[in-house]
Amino acid sequence: MTSFNSPFRSPLFWRLLVSVCIANVLVLMLGGLLTRSFINFSMQQAFDWPALAQSAEQAYEKDGASGLDEWVRQQREQGVDATLYQNGEPLRDIRLPSSIRDMLPDWLASGHDIALNPWPGFYVAVQNVTGTDGHVRQLVAVSSSRTRIPPRTRGKILLGVQLGLSLLMIAAIGWWVARSVSRPVEAMRAATRKMATGEFTTRVDQRWSNKHDELGQLARDFNGMAERIEHLVAHDRGVLQDLSHELRSPLARLHLILDLAQHSANPEEASAHFERAEHEISRMDRMTAEMLALSRLEGGLPGMVRESVDLAALAKDRVAAAHIDAEARGVVLQMADDGPLSVQGSSILLERALDNVIANAIKFSPSEGVVQIALNRRGSFAELYVRDHGPGVPEEELTLLFRPFFRGTNAAQAGGHGLGLAIVQRVMQAHGGEVTARNLEGGGLEVAMRLPLQVTAEAANA
Numbered sequence: 001m002t003s004f005n006s007p008f009r010s011p012l013f014w015r016l017l018v019s020v021c022i023a024n025v026l027v028l029m030l031g032g033l034l035t036r037s038f039i040n041f042s043m044q045q046a047f048d049w050p051a052l053a054q055s056a057e058q059a060y061e062k063d064g065a066s067g068l069d070e071w072v073r074q075q076r077e078q079g080v081d082a083t084l085y086q087n088g089e090p091l092r093d094i095r096l097p098s099s100i101r102d103m104l105p106d107w108l109a110s111g112h113d114i115a116l117n118p119w120p121g122f123y124v125a126v127q128n129v130t131g132t133d134g135h136v137r138q139l140v141a142v143s144s145s146r147t148r149i150p151p152r153t154r155g156k157i158l159l160g161v162q163l164g165l166s167l168l169m170i171a172a173i174g175w176w177v178a179r180s181v182s183r184p185v186e187a188m189r190a191a192t193r194k195m196a197t198g199e200f201t202t203r204v205d206q207r208w209s210n211k212h213d214e215l216g217q218l219a220r221d222f223n224g225m226a227e228r229i230e231h232l233v234a235h236d237r238g239v240l241q242d243l244s245h246e247l248r249s250p251l252a253r254l255h256l257i258l259d260l261a262q263h264s265a266n267p268e269e270a271s272a273h274f275e276r277a278e279h280e281i282s283r284m285d286r287m288t289a290e291m292l293a294l295s296r297l298e299g300g301l302p303g304m305v306r307e308s309v310d311l312a313a314l315a316k317d318r319v320a321a322a323h324i325d326a327e328a329r330g331v332v333l334q335m336a337d338d339g340p341l342s343v344q345g346s347s348i349l350l351e352r353a354l355d356n357v358i359a360n361a362i363k364f365s366p367s368e369g370v371v372q373i374a375l376n377r378r379g380s381f382a383e384l385y386v387r388d389h390g391p392g393v394p395e396e397e398l399t400l401l402f403r404p405f406f407r408g409t410n411a412a413q414a415g416g417h418g419l420g421l422a423i424v425q426r427v428m429q430a431h432g433g434e435v436t437a438r439n440l441e442g443g444g445l446e447v448a449m450r451l452p453l454q455v456t457a458e459a460a461n462a
Contacts, residue, residue: 011213016177023173027166047080049115053129053139056084060091061131068092075141082141084129096142100124108138184208184215188222200230254280308454309347311382312337315375318354322362330367333358337375341382342454345431353427356420357386357447364390364445381433382451389444393437401437424449 052075059071068084072092075082081094088108096104107114107126114126127139187208194202203209203226209219254277261273319335326333343350361371365388372387393401402425421437424447428435433451440446 015213019173019177023169027169030165047123047125049125049127052082052141053127056082056139057129057131057137060084080141080143082139085138085140086135100142184219188219191222195226200233202226307347308342309345309350311341311343312339312375314347314350315354315373315384318351318358319373322358326362329362331362331365332370334370335373338377341375341377343382343451344454349427353424356424360420361386361388364388366390380453382453384449385446387440387444387446392439392443392445398437
């Protein structure tokens with residue numbers, strides 16, 4: 001079944017969604033606020049009340065009541081309710097707030113021109129005008145922000161303002177979101193280019209890798225990858241340097257041996273030189289093979305096949321295989337175990353680790369000595385002990401035994417390249433275990449390997 005990550009669990013998804021929602025809310029709020037401000041502003045323009053009164057008088061004198069009706073209708077379309085009063089009575093009725101209607105008789109009786117703005121967006125005026133017939137009439141007009149602009153015009157203004165604000169807000173938030181996405185991507189792109197030129201110490205800055213979203217995770221993954229690549233490259237360079245250093249001496253000896261064989265007049269002497277050359281070549285071949293094995297182990301064992309391995313059976317098999325070398329040196333191998341102990345891992349690599357530890361114990365055991373191998377269970381771990389009765393290792397060198405190419409002060413008693421225990425340590429680490437070494441009372445060195453036991457289905461369900 002195909003699995004995928006739900007977008008609802010994505011911090012970047014929620015950041016984009018919330019940004020869009022905030023943009024829309026801001027557009028609605030600011031759009032309404034600015035539209036109202038615009039309408040109020042449009043009402044703040046100065047009214048020419050005398051001119052308005054004169055136009056009303058002209059319409060009335062020209063066509064009488066019908067002319068005044070048409071004029072009232074036209075003014076109402078412009079957002080102004082206005083009419084003419086004569087002798088305190090309206091020639092045509094208009095809608096007046098009750099508070100204005102109550103005060104209007106006094107205003108008309110005063111005979112003064114009045115222009116008031118009693119509250120924001122509302123205007124009222126009383127303007128005297130004298131007609132050609134000599135009669136004095138009064139223009140009474142009111143206007144508010146809701147009636148000043150016709151509904152259709154007001155709707156168009158609101159739509160235009162909100163559309164403009166939407167475009168502006170979307171552009172601003174879109175710029176912010178695009179910038180917040182593009183900056184870490186550009187930082188990772190720059191880091192990738194540096195990595196491509198060989199700057200393996202390159203890392204994405206913490207201000208991007210500390211973000212709690214997909215881009216932050218991607219930056220952290222890139223830094224992890226860069227650190228891994230840097231480690232592998234440094235390791236490979238170290239392996240090449242160590243290998244070139246270790247091969248220098250046998251190559252020099254091989255060159256000398258071949259030179260001696262070339263100038264040897266006696267065929268038997270030349271044959272001996274060629275035999276020594278073959279020995280040096282075999283030695284370099286083994287060293288190279290061990291270095292490659294160590295390099296692969298330190299590289300993280302890509303593609304290592306894991307299986308269930310009976311460590312007791314494997315140990316018995318490797319002890320049996322080592323009997324030939326032990327007999328050649330007059331060494332006795334003794335093994336004790338607690339029965340089958342299963343671990344999860346590579347049988348080939350574990351076999352190599354056991355061979356290295358047992359072979360190392362045989363090499364440093366005295367003639368007629370004893371090498372003891374013991375395997376037992378301790379909690380959820382299997383522990384394998386290999387003890388010899390040789391000279392042991394100086395205490396100050398115990399921590400260096402697992403370093404590649406390290407050969408202690410007792411190494412002159414046996415051959416080798418100082419890679420055996422280094423490989424053992426890498427194999428243990430690859431299997432989630434560990435290896436230690438210590439000197440024992442009575443002489444000899446004990447190497448202890450500790451591996452986690454395989455979890456059975458019964459134990460997992462318990």
